[in-house]
Amino acid sequence: MRTSDKHTKIIEAAITVFARKGFFSARISDIAKEAQVADGTIYLYFNNKYDILISLFEEEIGKIILEVKLLMEKESDPRRMLQIFALHHMQLMEEKRELAEVLQMELRQSNKFMKEYRNTKFIEYVDVVSAIVHKGQEEGVFRKSLLPGVFKRAFFGALDETSRLWVLSPDHNYTIAEAAQQISDIFISGIMTDS
Amino acid sequence: MRTSDKHTKIIEAAITVFARKGFFSARISDIAKEAQVADGTIYLYFNNKYDILISLFEEEIGKIILEVKLLMEKESDPRRMLQIFALHHMQLMEEKRELAEVLQMELRQSNKFMKEYRNTKFIEYVDVVSAIVHKGQEEGVFRKSLLPGVFKRAFFGALDETSRLWVLSPDHNYTIAEAAQQISDIFISGIMTDS
DNA sequence: GTCTTATGAATGCGTATTCATTCATTTTTC
DNA sequence: GAAAAATGAATGAATACGCATTCATAAGAC
Numbered sequence: 208m209r210t211s212d213k214h215t216k217i218i219e220a221a222i223t224v225f226a227r228k229g230f231f232s233a234r235i236s237d238i239a240k241e242a243q244v245a246d247g248t249i250y251l252y253f254n255n256k257y258d259i260l261i262s263l264f265e266e267e268i269g270k271i272i273l274e275v276k277l278l279m280e281k282e283s284d285p286r287r288m289l290q291i292f293a294l295h296h297m298q299l300m301e302e303k304r305e306l307a308e309v310l311q312m313e314l315r316q317s318n319k320f321m322k323e324y325r326n327t328k329f330i331e332y333v334d335v336v337s338a339i340v341h342k343g344q345e346e347g348v349f350r351k352s353l354l355p356g357v358f359k360r361a362f363f364g365a366l367d368e369t370s371r372l373w374v375l376s377p378d379h380n381y382t383i384a385e386a387a388q389q390i391s392d393i394f395i396s397g398i399m400t401d402s
Numbered sequence: 403m404r405t406s407d408k409h410t411k412i413i414e415a416a417i418t419v420f421a422r423k424g425f426f427s428a429r430i431s432d433i434a435k436e437a438q439v440a441d442g443t444i445y446l447y448f449n450n451k452y453d454i455l456i457s458l459f460e461e462e463i464g465k466i467i468l469e470v471k472l473l474m475e476k477e478s479d480p481r482r483m484l485q486i487f488a489l490h491h492m493q494l495m496e497e498k499r500e501l502a503e504v505l506q507m508e509l510r511q512s513n514k515f516m517k518e519y520r521n522t523k524f525i526e527y528v529d530v531v532s533a534i535v536h537k538g539q540e541e542g543v544f545r546k547s548l549l550p551g552v553f554k555r556a557f558f559g560a561l562d563e564t565s566r567l568w569v570l571s572p573d574h575n576y577t578i579a580e581a582a583q584q585i586s587d588i589f590i591s592g593i594m595t596d597s
Numbered sequence: 598g599t600c601t602t603a604t605g606a607a608t609g610c611g612t613a614t615t616c617a618t619t620c621a622t623t624t625t626t627c
Numbered sequence: 628g629a630a631a632a633a634t635g636a637a638t639g640a641a642t643a644c645g646c647a648t649t650c651a652t653a654a655g656a657c
Contacts, residue, residue, distance in 0.1 A: 213602095229514035231426040235647060245604040247649075256647070312514065315566075316507040319424035353588075357564060357581045361588065364563020365556035371510075372555050386552045393548075393556065393592030408636095430613060440638040445614070 214252050216242045218266065221259045226305035230260055230313045257321055264314060267306055268328040271299065275335055285343030286395050292336060293366055293391040297383045300370035311371050333363050340398070349398045358398065365390050409447050411437045413461065416454045421500035425455055425508045452516055459509060462501055463523040466494065470530055480538030481590050487531060488561055488586040492578045495565035506566050528558050535593070544593045553593065560585050 220242035224233045235256060239246045253259045275295055282288050300307040317324060336359040343349035369386050373379055381389075415437035419428045430451060434441045448454045470490055477483050495502040512519060531554040538544035564581050568574060576584075 227514075229511055232515045234645090239605095246647090247605065248603055250648070251602070312511040316424055316511070318570075319422075319507065320427045354576050354580070354584060357576060357584050358588075360564040360567050361560035361585050364559040364561070364566075366559070367563065368559025369552060369555040371559075375513075381549050381552060385549070389549060389552050390556050393553075394588060395592075397588030397590075397592040429611090434639095441613090442615080442639065443637055446636070451613070 213242075213244060213248065217244065217249055217252055217259065218263055221263055222267075222305050222309055225260070225263075225313060226308040230256075260313060260317065261321070261324060263309065264317070264326065265328060268310070268332060272328065272332050272335075275332070279335065279339070285339050285346065285348055286399075288339045288342075289336075289362070289395055290388070290391040292339065293362075294384060294387040296363075296366045297370050297373075297387040300374060301383045304374050307370065307374060311367060333359055336362050343398070347400065350400050353398055358394075362390075362394055365394070408437075408439065408443065412439065412444055412447055412454065413458050416458055417462075417500050417504055420455070420458075420508060421503040425451075455508060455512065456516070456519060458504065459512075459521065460523060463505070463527060467523065467527050467530075470527070474530065474534070480534050480541065480543055481594075483534045483537075484531075484557070484590055485583070485586040487534065488557075489579060489582040491558075491561045492565050492568075492582040495562075495569060496578045499569050502565065502569060506562060528554050531557050538593070542595065545595050548593050553589075557585075557589055560589070 217238065220238050221233075224237045224241055227233075228237070235249060236246050238259070239249055242249075249259070253262065275292065278291055278295060279288055282291060314326065314329060317326065337355040340349060340353065340355040340358050344351050344353070344355070366387070369390060370383070373383060373386065412433065415433050416428075419432045419436055422428075423432070430444060431441050433454070434444055437444075444454070448457065470487065473486055473490060474483055477486060509521065509524060512521065532550040535544060535548065535550040535553050539546050539548070539550070561582070564585060565578070568578060568581065
């Protein structure tokens with residue numbers, strides 16, 4: 208078995224266990240069991256428990272950013288770009304539930320217990336939205352009076368909270384795609400120049 | 403010193419300490435120190451560490467709900483109600499930073515480590531928004547095609563994420579009131595019937 | 598036969614919780 | 628009204644235990 212396989216197996220196991228129990232309640236032995244390795248093996252690939260969480264963030268958000276930037280390159284209409292971002296974000300949360308839970312819960316409070324860790328990757332992801340807003344304003348499609356910094360947070364927050372609760376609650380009277388559509392509709396008609 | 407004073411002092415100390423360190427990294431002795439009582443005294447008022455957190459949620463969100471429902475009763479225009487809700491929510495986060503941090507961070511992941519705890523108070527708060535949407539739809543001011551369940555989450559998520567980052571980042575190029583205004587503007591123009 | 602990778606029992610640290618003790622206040626007794 | 632007895636709130640050192648991390652040993656690779 209190659210080295211990289213174990214690294215990946217442990218990360219994947221950690222996603223599952225952190226999603227289920229949360230970072231603090233998760234035991235190293237839980238992750239080891241889930242990854243089918245010995246407890247000690249984990250320390251051959253990671254320095255400590257925090258290191259697993261940080262590696263997980265960096266690697267997984269890295270992949271997501273690559274994906275979304277690729278999608279954005281294929282589109283030029285800012286309105287369509289917002290729609291695509293929304294749909295892609297929500298689908299991601301649906302397809303990778305466990306990862307979504309870890310990112311939503313643990314990522315945000317990580318700066319509480321890991322003082323030194325600044326999550327630049329996360330900022331980079333959300334800044335994809337402000338870039339779209341900026342582009343739309345340049346092109347005169349979006350109102351100049353909007354603050355891109357407010358918009359990106361509001362838009363991201365709307366998507367994230369909606370998908371978070373969609374994943375949590377067992378019964379839904381709407382699909383992920385419908386929710387993404389409604390949210391991007393609201394925001395798009397909310398930021399268009401009056402014409 | 404009356405009994406109730408100690409209870410309150412401990413809750414207030416817990417808000418400060420949980421905000422600073424997060425629930426798990428917070429030590430009972432930290433809370434005791436902050437509240438200027440002995441470690442053991444805390445166990446005269448609360449069963450355990452979790453109980454402090456739960457009591458804190460129940461009591462503080464209870465107050466917030468009372469406040470916001472009172473505000474809503476004074477207004478009848480659904481658009482104005484959304485504006486007021488937005489502004490009130492954001493101001494709350496600004497005025498009570500520490501409480502805001504605890505609610506935003508710990509409340510959400512509490513169901514991870516406290517299986518049995520269902521946060522009905524939080525749901526009640528967010529449902530204030532869906533009630534407004536419903537009212538607006540009844541009166542024909544808001545589009546019927548919107549799902550109140552999606553809207554409430556999107557609206558709340560937008561407010562919450564924006565205020566969360568406003569509180570975290572040291573420099574702002576906009577005020578809380580401006581952000582609240584922009585967000586309610588976006589959502590209101592996004593859900594109006596086309597007329 | 599050496600070097601690498603993996604194991605999991607043993608270690609030790611950190612901290613939630615307990616509980617014997619203190620002490621201020623209230624109640625009872627004469 | 629003074630002395631004695633009872634109360635229970637508050638204390639904080641001691642306890643107990645969960646779990647991250649280590650490391651002596653084993654298994655596998657070449």
